Amino acid sequence: MTRLVQNAAGRLVPVEINGAPAVPYAGPRAHRPAGRRAGPLVRSCADFPADGDKRVESIKQALLNAGLRDGMTISTHHHLRNGDRVANLVFAAAAELGVKDLRWFPSASFPCHDGMIAHMENGVIHHIEGSLNGPLGDYCTEGRMRGTAVLRSHGGRWQAIQDGEVAIDIAVIAAPTADPFGNATGDRGPAACGLLGFALADSQYADHVIVVTDNLVPFPCIPWQIQGNNVDQVVVIDSIGDPAKIVSGTTQVTKSPDRLLIAELTARFCDEAGIIRDGFSFQAGAGGTALSFGLFLRDMMRERRIKARFVRGGSNQYLVSMLEEGLTDYILDGQTFDLEGVRSMRENPGHVNTSPFTSYNWHGKGNFASMLDCVVLGATEVDLDFNGNVVTHSDGRLLHGIGGWQNCLFSKCTILPIPSFRDRIPVIVDKVTTLCGPGELIDVIVTERGIAINPLRRDLIEAVRGSSLPIRPLIDIKREVEDLCGGPPAKPRLGEDVVAAIKWVDGTVIDAVRRLEK
Amino acid sequence: MSRVGEAGKREAGVRSDCWLSIELRDAGGIAIALKSKVGALYGEAIEAQLRDGCRVLGVAHAAITVEDAGALPYVLAARLEAAVRRAGHQPAAPLLPPARPGLEQAGDRNRLRRSRLYLPGNEPRFFPNAGLHAPDGLILDLEDSVAPSEKDAACVLVRNALRTIDFCGAERMVRINQGLQGLADLEWVVPHGVQLILIPKVEDPRQVVEVDERIAALRRTGEGCAEVFLMPIIESALGAWRAYEIAKASPNVVALAIGLEDYTADIGAQRTLAGTESFWARAQVLNGARAAGVQPIDTVFSDVGDEAGLRASVLEAKSLGFTGKGCIHPRQVAVVHDAFAPTADEVDKAVRIVRAHEDAEARGLGVVSLGTKMIDAPVVKRALATVELAVRMGRLDSGGGE
Numbered sequence: 012m013t014r015l016v017q018n019a020a021g022r023l024v025p026v027e028i029n030g031a032p033a034v035p036y037a038g039p040r041a042h043r044p045a046g047r048r049a050g051p052l053v054r055s056c057a058d059f060p061a062d063g064d065k066r067v068e069s070i071k072q073a074l075l076n077a078g079l080r081d082g083m084t085i086s087t088h089h090h091l092r093n094g095d096r097v098a099n100l101v102f103a104a105a106a107e108l109g110v111k112d113l114r115w116f117p118s119a120s121f122p123c124h125d126g127m128i129a130h131m132e133n134g135v136i137h138h139i140e141g142s143l144n145g146p147l148g149d150y151c152t153e154g155r156m157r158g159t160a161v162l163r164s165h166g167g168r169w170q171a172i173q174d175g176e177v178a179i180d181i182a183v184i185a186a187p188t189a190d191p192f193g194n195a196t197g198d199r200g201p202a203a204c205g206l207l208g209f210a211l212a213d214s215q216y217a218d219h220v221i222v223v224t225d226n227l228v229p230f231p232c233i234p235w236q237i238q239g240n241n242v243d244q245v246v247v248i249d250s251i252g253d254p255a256k257i258v259s260g261t262t263q264v265t266k267s268p269d270r271l272l273i274a275e276l277t278a279r280f281c282d283e284a285g286i287i288r289d290g291f292s293f294q295a296g297a298g299g300t301a302l303s304f305g306l307f308l309r310d311m312m313r314e315r316r317i318k319a320r321f322v323r324g325g326s327n328q329y330l331v332s333m334l335e336e337g338l339t340d341y342i343l344d345g346q347t348f349d350l351e352g353v354r355s356m357r358e359n360p361g362h363v364n365t366s367p368f369t370s371y372n373w374h375g376k377g378n379f380a381s382m383l384d385c386v387v388l389g390a391t392e393v394d395l396d397f398n399g400n401v402v403t404h405s406d407g408r409l410l411h412g413i414g415g416w417q418n419c420l421f422s423k424c425t426i427l428p429i430p431s432f433r434d435r436i437p438v439i440v441d442k443v444t445t446l447c448g449p450g451e452l453i454d455v456i457v458t459e460r461g462i463a464i465n466p467l468r469r470d471l472i473e474a475v476r477g478s479s480l481p482i483r484p485l486i487d488i489k490r491e492v493e494d495l496c497g498g499p500p501a502k503p504r505l506g507e508d509v510v511a512a513i514k515w516v517d518g519t520v521i522d523a524v525r526r527l528e529k
Numbered sequence: 530m531s532r533v534g535e536a537g538k539r540e541a542g543v544r545s546d547c548w549l550s551i552e553l554r555d556a557g558g559i560a561i562a563l564k565s566k567v568g569a570l571y572g573e574a575i576e577a578q579l580r581d582g583c584r585v586l587g588v589a590h591a592a593i594t595v596e597d598a599g600a601l602p603y604v605l606a607a608r609l610e611a612a613v614r615r616a617g618h619q620p621a622a623p624l625l626p627p628a629r630p631g632l633e634q635a636g637d638r639n640r641l642r643r644s645r646l647y648l649p650g651n652e653p654r655f656f657p658n659a660g661l662h663a664p665d666g667l668i669l670d671l672e673d674s675v676a677p678s679e680k681d682a683a684c685v686l687v688r689n690a691l692r693t694i695d696f697c698g699a700e701r702m703v704r705i706n707q708g709l710q711g712l713a714d715l716e717w718v719v720p721h722g723v724q725l726i727l728i729p730k731v732e733d734p735r736q737v738v739e740v741d742e743r744i745a746a747l748r749r750t751g752e753g754c755a756e757v758f759l760m761p762i763i764e765s766a767l768g769a770w771r772a773y774e775i776a777k778a779s780p781n782v783v784a785l786a787i788g789l790e791d792y793t794a795d796i797g798a799q800r801t802l803a804g805t806e807s808f809w810a811r812a813q814v815l816n817g818a819r820a821a822g823v824q825p826i827d828t829v830f831s832d833v834g835d836e837a838g839l840r841a842s843v844l845e846a847k848s849l850g851f852t853g854k855g856c857i858h859p860r861q862v863a864v865v866h867d868a869f870a871p872t873a874d875e876v877d878k879a880v881r882i883v884r885a886h887e888d889a890e891a892r893g894l895g896v897v898s899l900g901t902k903m904i905d906a907p908v909v910k911r912a913l914a915t916v917e918l919a920v921r922m923g924r925l926d927s928g929g930g931e
Contacts, residue, residue: 268859269658406569434545434599435567459661495657495693497578497602500570 013509015523020398022446024520028512029114029138029158031176036521039449044374044517049175051216051241063192063230065245070223071104073244074181077219079105082112082137083180086217088209089119090185090197090346094256097185097223099126100248106135114158116177117141118168118209119412123256131156140177141168142402142412143511151510152408154526160409160511162402165209165345166371166378166418167514172212174374176518182213182220184237185251189224193242194235197347198357200226202252205326205347205356207236208366214241225251236364262327262349264306265299269430269459274300276480277387277428277457278307283478284471286385286424287311294323294380294419295387297348300428304387305329312338323370323383326352326362334361343379345370345415371418373516381421388416390427392443395485397450397465399427400443402513405436407444407503407527409511417516420452424471431458431492437500439489444503446522447513460488504528534616536682537608539596545654547600549608553616554590559583565597578602582609587621602626603693604653604686611682628692628722635755636700636724638783641665641921642760642824642853644865645702645727649674650683656690660697662859665866668702671714672729680706684717691721700724702760705740712743719744720751724758725783730791731761732768734778741779758783760826764791769810772817784853785818786826787811802838815850829855836864843868870922871915879915880925882908 015023018035026033034042059065067073079085085105087098098117105113111134115127119142128150130136138158143151151160163171171177186195187202197207202225214220214237222237223246232239265271277300281287287308295301295308306329312318319339324330326344328351334342335355342362347353355362370379380386391411392400399420404410419425429438438458454471456463461483464472475482493499504527511524532553539548547565561576568575579593586609593609600608603626610624645666648655651674659667669687671680691701703718704727705711711728718726728740737759748754759782761775768775769792776785789800789807798806811827818825827846830839843854843865854865871879882899886909889897897904919925 268662271860272658272661435571435601436599459658491695495601497571497574500567501573503569 015509018520020446020449020521022522024523025159025509025512028161028520033512034519036515036519039451039515042515042517042519044174048173049178049216052218063239065193065239065242066191067244067246069104070100070183070221070246070248071107073221073246074101074104074108076244077181077221079108079110079181081110082114083110084114084116084178086116086179086182086213087118088184088207088213089117089121090204090207090209091202091252091257092204093121093123094202094253095121095123095185096250096252097183098124100223101183102127102130102135106130106133111135112137115139115141116179118165119414120144120147122146142414143409144411148409152403152524152527153529154506154508154510156510159509160524161514162413162511163514164371164413164417164516165367165415166373166380167413167516167518169212169367169372170374170516170518171514172216173372174518179213179217180219182210182217184210184214184220184222186222186224186237187251188226188228188232189222189245190228190230190232190239191245192230193220193222193237193239193245194230194232195222195224195237195239195242196232196234197236198234198353200224202226202250202254202257203353204252204257205353206344206364208345208364210237211366211368214238219243221246223248223251225249258347258353259349262297262302262329263299264302264329267299270300271303272459273428273430273457274303275307276459276462277304277426278311280426280455280457280462280475280480281308281385281424282311283480284424284474287317289317290320291317291384292319292321292323292382293385293387294383294422295325296389297325297327298389301387301389302327302329304428305333309333309338323365323379324348324352326355328352331355331362334359343370367415371415371516373418374518378418380415380418383419383422385424385426386419386422387426387428388419390429390438392438392440393427393429393453393456393485394440394443394450395489397453397456397485398443398446399448399450399453400445401447403445403524405440405444405500405503407505407525409524413447413513417448420448424454425452426455426457427453428457431460431488432496435496437489437492437496439485439492441499445513445524449521456485458488460491463488532616534612534614536611536615537600539598543598545599545601545604547595547597547605547608549605549612550594551588551609551612551616552592553588553618554592557590559588559590560592562592562594563597564595566599567597574602575605578605579609582606582624585620585622585624586610586613586618588613588618600653601657603689607653607682607686607689611685614681614685626689626693629695632692632722633755636758638758640700642700642784642826643869644854644856644862645826646699646856646859646862647674647704647829650687651675651679653686653690656694659859660695660699662862663697664699664856664859664862665853666700666702666725667696668704668727670704672704672706680710684714688717688721691718691723702727704729712739715740715743715747719747719757720754722755724755726757726759727786728759728761729788730764730768731775732765732771734771734774737761737775737778737782741781744781757781760784760786762786762788763810763814764788765795766792766810768792769813772814773820776817776821776823782821782823784824784826785814785821786853786855787814787828789828811849811851819850824853825851826853827851827855829857830861831857833858833861836860839864840868866922870924871919873924875915876919876925879912879919882912883916886912
């Protein structure tokens with residue numbers, strides 16, 4: 012078993028993951044990288060068709076041409092979300108070719124990928140480095156996966172690729188529209204999803220890049236979110252995904268009165284704290300509470316004629332309506348959640364594509380997330396030190412990816428609007444089951460039972476002093492909820508073995524997930 | 530005789546509740562089969578609670594099966610007690626959760642009752658957070674929202690909720706059933722902190738008297754039972770006809786409400802948005818209540834999605850003289866309170882009239898005037914009422930300044 016050391020957050024983490032050395036977390040901003048970025052192979056046009064037609068007949072043939080062999084790393088992406096067919100087709104082809112021990116490096120996995128369990132059982136896939144939830148999460152948490160899972164934020168995934176931590180042998184990019192040269196876009200086509208930002212790093216750094224599309228257009232495919240000059244092969248198939256599961260027709264705001272109350276308190280907090288003013292910026296997730304927060308904010312902005320400079324998203328119909336109404340100059344879009352978002356991205360020059368490089372990459376010369384006046388995020392658990400967990404359930408099971416969550420914590424004011432308990436499960440605990448975000452970066456926790464401000468943020472405490480907001484110490488809310496739930500919950504029975512490593516935005520290891528005892 | 534009893538819910542989508550089945554046995558102790566959504570965190574606590582509960586209830590031997598979707602302890606206790614009763618076992622003692630501090634405190638007869646939020650009595654997931662939405666009153670409903678076959682289980686659950694849940698300052702209200710069943714309901718709630726009983730479908734003052742007498746009897750036997758107020762609901766032509774008598778039936782009546790769904794059916798009319806069909810009854814209830822010196826309370830507004838419609842409806846009720854409205858969704862509460870509050874103009878004018886009145890009194894003048902206008906005594910009285918209301922609703926400092 013690999014050696015564990017205590018990192019700066021007091022968590023025991025492995026110093027070696029899947030045979031490669033790992034650096035323990037040293038603090039939110041402490042670690043400094045050295046050296047040069049990784050680079051892809053130098054290639055020659057002489058090896059590609061002069062007419063620009065890089066089509067091959069099948070995914071299987073493309074994998075053969077790419078030199079697929081045992082132990083390689085294959086990446087795919089989650090812009091088709093739960094409608095994705097491409098990742099499944101890739102590993103089905105790999106299985107047919109008889110290769111073993113592959114590392115799957117998705118930008119995220121979804122329930123539609125549960126079939127990967129069979130590929131792990133029969134040896135085609137060795138292990139997964141990406142978000143794990145549902146049956147895949149259980150498979151990993153129960154210790155049945157051969158290697159150690161590695162969970163990274165969207166920005167952390169870019170960082171790992173560019174720093175050479177993860178060398179991608181073959182990147183397979185699902186493209187809602189593409190041309191034979193490999194130029195590709197996500198903003199149109201039967202499986203339109205918005206943007207392809209999650210695949211951008213792979214297109215630039217992987218040894219071999221395959222674009223798979225079901226909507227081939229003659230050269231040039233405009234816009235080219237993915238540049239054909241980075242693409243080796245193009246495969247045309249009947250359908251890359253199920254449109255009904257890629258984006259929602261319409262995004263739904265929550266009808267839950269408690270969540271609406273939390274969203275309203277969050278908006279009122281932003282107001283009292285002086286965050287909502289001309290030229291400000293914010294980011295809110297796509298969950299029901301975050302969406303409702305956006306609507307309360309929109310009403311305030313309308314009433315007082317306040318205009319944001321930019322809004323980061325997760326775009327959806329509500330952000331689009333704000334853009335079209337003139338309540339914000341720009342949407343800086345990281346992923347598109349509904350058809351209105353996709354339409355706006357196609358039509359509105361103020362609706363701008365971003366990528367994990369521009370928005371989130373910690374090993375760059377700045378990123379957009381830290382420039383935001385406030386972000387509104389979720390969490391499965393928080394603790395009395397304001398630490399947050401987004402990847403495991405309180406029972407120790409992996410249930411979510413990190414997404415952009417860690418990257419967003421660097422905003423000027425990070426707010427977590429969360430219910431104080433879910434069914435009988437308290438959300439505020441003594442120590443989070445898995446540490447994903449350090450408390451130094453989490454400023455405000457808004458629950459239906461009151462608002463807790465991180466004692467480190469004296470400025471925020473001062474700003475809302477004397478307001479009618481229900482500001483309370485976090486421990487008071489915790490005690491009240493434990494009274495209701497019948498005491499603090501028991502700790503899950505966890506084994507010694509590390510089944511997953513949680514990376515911080517700089518590639519260091521902030522925590523490890525242990526095997527769950529039956 | 531069957532010695533099996535079941536209680537609770539287990540269909541898909543159930544949250545914060547459980548289904549519990551108990552088979553009473555003659556030997557073998559307590560055997561528990563637990564399947565819980567929160568098993569990893571509270572499995573042991575649940576088993577311990579069930580064993581402890583059986584001891585209190587006087588059940589020594591039983592097989593218990595539980596499918597739990599995150600029921601809070603007071604819910605689990607209620608389901609256990611209901612199942613045990615249904616299995617034909619008369620509990621040695623009721624399985625009472627510990628009482629919250631302040632449970633014995635009586636309500637305030639004259640408190641604001643602008644909003645009363647109905648919660649279905651057998652739906653525990655709505656209970657813990659309802660008070661956070663700050664209605665003036667929270668109603669745990671045993672009547673129309675509870676299926677006839679679940680009345681017994683709802684009684685146990687509502688009793689436990691009264692003892693456990695923080696109402697956050699909202700008046701603790703229960704709507705009982707009609708007739709004998711309603712009188713029996715009182716035993717479950719009067720000793721457990723209820724502050725106001727809503728009596729449905731009242732057509733005769735004697736109904737109020739019966740409820741009042743039963744409460745008095747329960748209070749004599751129970752310890753620490755606070756005073757319990759009454760809010761009869763008028764829901765028929767006959768009830769409307771006798772509104773004043775009903776409001777005067779007991780000194781414990783503090784408010785008289787009208788329920789229009791049943792009323793319009795009773796008079797053979799369709800309920801319309803304009804509401805002309807119910808105008809007489811509403812006016813009758815309003816005047817009956819005012820004549821008896823109690824608060825006149827309007828019906829519920831049932832379109833949860835129509836905030837503008839709700840606001841208009843409250844403003845119309847307010848213009849008629851009503852001081853309260855029924856709510857069926859927490860998001861209606863703030864709208865109702867806002868619409869009942871005096872407007873800034875109304876407050877401003879009232880403050881000026883009150884000041885003129887005080888000024889005239891100080892100078893020993895018999896006549897109050899504001900500018901060139903004479904102010905009559907009823908105008909002063911209404912202005913005083915507006916100022917008082919504005920202070921109570923937080924629209925005006927009690928010092929009288931803006």
